Amino acid sequence: MASPIFTVTTPLYYANDLPHIGTAYPTIAADAIARFERLRGKDVRFVTGTDEHGQKIQRTAEERCKTPQAHCDEMVPHFKALWEKLDIQYDRFIRTTDSNHGAIVREFFQRVWDRGDIYLSQQKGWYCVSCEEYKDEKELLEDHHCPIHFNKKVELRDEENYFFRLSKYQGALEDLYKNNPEFIQPESRRNEVLSFVAGGLRDFSISRVNFDWGFPVPNDPNHIIYVWFDALLGYITALLEEGETPTLAAAVAKHWPAHTHIIGKDILRFHAIYWPAMLMSAELALPGRVFGHGFLIRDGAKMGKSSGNAIDPNALVDRYGVDAFRYYFLKEIKFGQDGSFEETRFVNILNADLANDLGNLLNRTLKMVPKYFGADGLKVDASAIPMDNPMKALGMTLGDRVAKCYENMAFSEACEAILDLVRLGNRYIDEQAPWKLFKQGDIDATAEILYTVLESVRLAAYLLSPITPRVSTAIYQQLGYSVDFNNSPLRDISLAFQTQAVWGTLSSEQSLGEAQPVFAKFELPSV
RNA sequence: AGCAGUGUAGCUCAAUGGUUGAGCAGCAAGCUCAUAACUUGAAGGGUGUGGGUUCAAUUCCCACCACUGCGACCA
Structure with a gap:
């Protein structure tokens, strides 16, 4: 067909x-x-x-x-x-x-x-x-x-x-x-x-x-x-x-x-x-x-050669990388409205969203897995996690909501919706404190919490992949997948939306990779 | 001629006829699994100005100011 x-x-x-x-x-x-x-x-x-x-x-x-x-x-x-x-x-x-x-x-x-x-x-x-x-x-x-x-x-x-x-x-x-x-x-x-x-x-x-x-x-x-x-x-x-x-x-x-x-x-x-x-x-x-x-504005004027305020995209990418470039312009500017570029803002947003919130959430969670579970990994059945789990509850509806955003070219809202889940992840892990549960010997609960967060990060990475393919690939690879969002066959079934945009897809069978920062923080530009 | 839009916290934006919300930045505390990260808390705005309607307007109406877009003035 x-x-x-x-x-x-x-x-x-x-x-x-x-x-x-x-x-x-x-x-x-x-x-x-x-x-x-x-x-x-x-x-x-x-x-x-x-x-x-x-x-x-x-x-x-x-x-x-x-x-x-x-x-x-x-x-x-x-x-x-x-x-x-x-x-x-x-x-x-x-x-x-x-x-x-x-x-x-x-x-x-x-x-x-x-x-x-x-x-x-x-x-x-x-x-x-x-x-x-x-x-x-x-x-x-x-x-x-x-x-x-x-x-x-x-x-x-x-x-x-x-x-x-x-x-x-x-x-x-x-x-x-x-x-x-x-x-x-x-x-x-x-x-x-x-x-x-x-x-x-x-x-x-x-x-x-x-x-x-x-x-x-x-x-x-x-x-x-x-x-x-x-x-x-x-x-x-x-x-x-x-x-x-x-x-x-x-x-x-x-x-x-x-x-x-x-x-x-x-x-x-x-x-x-x-x-x-x-x-x-x-x-x-x-x-x-x-x-x-809209147009990109800098110092109150449309960026362009004639106004002499243009930013060279090559230089920006060389300095900060592709995903940062793509993310900033799609997330920070509502598509359809004029938007501004400020380097300090650029650095702050990238650090906050991709390094601190998303990247660090993966990193802090993934590092606990080998520490607590050794080579066995997590043995968790996603379907057994109760629906009132806040992360699962939010994650279950995220794919559809984000799809609507993309359909409407509302890239900024798509990112916001995804970040809501990520931010909830940081809150959730703090509240649940799996490091304490583990010390108390509650192994099953610890595993479930870690799985819940990792699966949420996976979902976020998947839904973000049209905007940040490299970061999403790095996350997927650390979660044990071998996909590359930049090189997969265009309709690789393993990346299909029907399965990957759903919460609970991460299999506890696959072995997780080693935790590595997926997005390095930037230095603030010197004034 | 005009028409439309915008004007809300330091920054970017959201919201509603009835104690203004979020993210970022900044401040304080907590925590330790983590990329000096995260979480929590406080602080920060009489919502452009002046009127009006209403018990009550940021939200409705009028005028004005500023900025933006479209358009006209010309030939």
């Missing part, structure tokens, strides 16, 4: 520049949800990649005295290297310059054309090449500088463009939003789109002239297809199998529509308005939801 499909995408990052923390953030979120759905046995396509066309890239390449293709070829390895460094397990890396993408774009364009949704008209206005968008004059800064790229001047354009009849889909889009309230998330983003659409949609231009880095419009090669029109289709091209003839029918046959598009709030309009309208025009299925995440 075929597994249910789950397709999730990150934005296709613009290959104008090197990847940075703002590209890493949605990518780890996508990776976490992809890993989670794989654990549940879904047939996952996790799509990421690069958007490589457009005048901006052409100019950047010219400045660097390179061809656009050579420029992009240089950028792409940096993305792939960062993803590898961050343990990102993507299934597809689409480049919009991939050889099969052109065929998909042309076929799509033709379909929309045949639908009568494309026409030629005049476009006049101020164009920001960095945004690849027309701007209204009054939103510009002094001397015609773009408000977003304040070091760049906009350019006056007066040219023929092909237009897409977006206005025709106003009603259909409004129905879409009304009938699928979850289509745009979070709620605040949805409201923005609703009010924007309510203001009336205008057709938008989908071609440009006077440069050539992109796909020519079929039958009018003086025009280049607008970079956004091209890039969005990358989500579909990405689903083609290796060597498969590039047709829309083939691409969407199995893994389309995407369940979730993860995007930055800055590209919401393209994904929540233009994209579904384009798909409607081409009579293709619509994605399930568009989730707009």
Whole structure:
């Protein structure tokens, strides 16, 4: 029987520049949800990649005295290297310059054309090449500088463009939003789109002239297809199998529509308005939801090159490790809201949650086992532990609750729910004081307490594994498993959610490993 | 034009028409199985400002201020 499909995408990052923390953030979120759905046995396509066309890239390449293709070829390895460094397990890396993408774009364009949704008209206005968008004059800064790229001047354009009849889909889009309230998330983003659409949609231009880095419009090669029109289709091209003839029918046959598009709030309009309208025009299925995440803020400003306050993700990972990086951004920032990075906070949170609470709970408990029970290990029947055991009671419902959190992209709440169990573990072990019971000769009670805590740590590690695969692996290995959350076959039955997300799975038959700290504490940064 | 959101403990956030809660940080005590860890306790907030409704508002209403987002002013 075929597994249910789950397709999730990150934005296709613009290959104008090197990847940075703002590209890493949605990518780890996508990776976490992809890993989670794989654990549940879904047939996952996790799509990421690069958007490589457009005048901006052409100019950047010219400045660097390179061809656009050579420029992009240089950028792409940096993305792939960062993803590898961050343990990102993507299934597809689409480049919009991939050889099969052109065929998909042309076929799509033709379909929309045949639908009568494309026409030629005049476009006049101020164009920001960095945004690849027309701007209204009054939103510009002094001397015609773009408000977003304040070091760049906009350019006056007066040219023929092909237009897409977006206005025709106003009603259909409004129905879409009304009938699928979850289509745009979070709620605040949805409201923005609703009010924007309510203001009336205008057709938008989908071609440009006077440069050539992109796909020519079929039958009018003086025009280049607008970079956004091209890039969005990358989500579909990405689903083609290796060597498969590039047709829309083939691409969407199995893994389309995407369940979730993860995007930055800055590209919401393209994904929540233009994209579904384009798909409607081409009579293709619509994605399930568009989730707009927030920006990372530092010192009150959006992190970015232009503000000079960006954090280099490579340096952060080198210093603190992958899991710390992933955990901080997914746990400390509610997905969908803006979030800040402060190194002191980063260190405090990681030390408190992963080293002190989780890691130390495993360590303190596991060390008692050989000390009290020697090589025999614990002989405990989990099902015999009473339901009113507080850890068991909480653990029994945790898997389902955490699953809901992941489904809702509520990574922070997922972590909190898991930590509740961990914190209860520390309280429980203090209250029960197995070290005293052992000295009093109450061996059975001691074993039961230790098992209860170890099993809870296992469950926590399992549920955390989409976020902290390395720490979870270390915990599992100390508990006697041979799994590696980074290398297991994607649907290794031994890791299946149905068994592993349930409290009481740890077998007393398996021999436990030696206790070693699974997460070393960090030093606070010197001020 | 405007529309929307936010404003609660040092920090990040939660909650409710009726003595504000959590995590982190800081303070004190306890414990010893543990990664100087954990547990407990105290401390810390008249919930942006000013009005109003109500027996009672942080929670509802109005105005204002600050910040954020979307949008408009332009052509």
